[in-house]
Amino acid sequence: MTSTSEQMEHPSDIACFIETQQHILNTLSRRPENDQLILPTPSALQKADKSLLSTLPEQGHGVEKTTSHMLDDLAPALNHQALSPRYLGFVTGGVTPAARVAENIVSLYDQNVCVHLPDSSIATTVEDRALALLLELLDFSPRDWQGRTFTTGATASNIVGLACGREYVVNKAIQSRGRQPGSYGPRTVGELGLLAACQAAGITNIQILTTLPHSSLKKASSIVGLGRDCFQRVSKSEDGIEFDLDLLEHHLKRPQTASIIVISCAEVNTGEFATHGVDDVSAVRSLCDQYGAWLHVDAAFGLFARVLESSEEFNFVRRGAEGLELADSIAGDAHKLLNVPYDCGFFFSRHADLAQQVFQNPNAAYLQSGDSGPNQIQSPLNIGLENSRRFRALPVYGTLVSYGRLGYRYMLQRQIRFARLVAQHLFEHPDFDLLPQDLDDKATIAERTYIIVLFRAREDALNSTLVGLLNSTSQLYVSGTTWQGRPACRIAVANWQVHPERDVAMIQATFVQALETWDRMRSEP
16 A cells, blocks of 8 residues: 555555665674664664654555655664674573564464464464474473463463463362362353352462562462462572472461462573472472472573583583473463564463363354364464464474574573673672672582673672663663662573674673773762
8 A cells, every 4th residue: 555545555565665675684784793783872762752753644654655764763763682692681582584584474474373274274283383393492292281372472471371370279179179170060260260269169368389480470470360469489598599398388288278389490680590400390399299289380581491402511501491391381482592583482281271271262153173183283362362363483483493403502502601701701800799699609600600690880889870881882781680689780691693702702891891981970070
């Protein structure tokens, strides 16, 4: 279309698409080793803000003028989080070339991947195959994880996981009272509602037992009706991430209480793991089985440690993700370490029927699957939050096929080695403290650092401005956080383009520049 809705696609519209593709090619030609700014300039942000329309035009401006507006005014005001390996905030991955190609196909064909209709589109079959390949990459058996779907991200996956856990623990309590589902009509949370189901189960409280939960878990618990106050910390110390098994069992024994246990597979501030091997997870699993609890894993980026091979260099990190095959459900992000476009998360469960109990669309004949075979693929709208879904699976499928297991292993190895070089530099630097403080020698740093580096300035006054000073260089981007009640900086390495030696040299130079700026600021009257 041009400026009116009556006309079909015009040749000038195609020219605009070509112009946009040329802009993409020109942007990609500026490789990360060049001095490419990561953040937009203040003038670019101001120009973009002033260019935005304040009211809807009566007569559309047309595709050609709008394309110029988006490319000339808005694109320069976007950051380069996916384009630069030195965007180190928020555990943000990039987009591999294969995933970028797939994303273009996704936009062109614009599939709504909601109902499995194998005679109409290959989309749902691609999604199921992509999930199976992802399970293989993560060293899981696809046959054991038949409950699987793509989501918008780990937050949505945590919502799905807690909803399934809620369904499981309450339904199990109903059955334990001799009230089998179906005896007096449907007796599940999905049918009765949470309050009525808890009453039937004799439950007055549902608790989530964990160590250092990510904020998205508390958001998820609010959404599924458990509340943000349902969390009980069961760690060995106040800031610890490892489980205190005696404390965990103490809470599991609470009467008239159902429990969901959550393992944090790589804590957001430090990248450290709650468990260290199969024995640790087995101990938690045993308590789950004894007390009828659901075991969920929040593994937005930690799960990818399973891609690593067993070696002296990576054994400690690898063990942090071992044993997770014993969990009931797992939430993760693909737009982090898999490096596919936003937004894409995934959810795995060993209980395929539970997601259907929660998320099915009842009494909707027009949403029935067209496949009734023994190996029928579940319609995604009946096992997840969304009825309308983007074809997120194609970039995942494309990137896994393109790079395979070894490609992703080598990618993660580069990311970890870069993070360890940065951590060692900060450890040796007289102006910074590496956190947590038990990272107190080079050997420990080299063994335990995953993809997160947490640090703060030794001078308290600098900490309030450190993030801004580093980011103002536009040579890197870090995010601020707090640790033990004080400001801290966090570096998160997730981009596929990381080159350890090249990028650590740039990081070191940027720290020098930021400290010089701080010295000038202090000397000014």
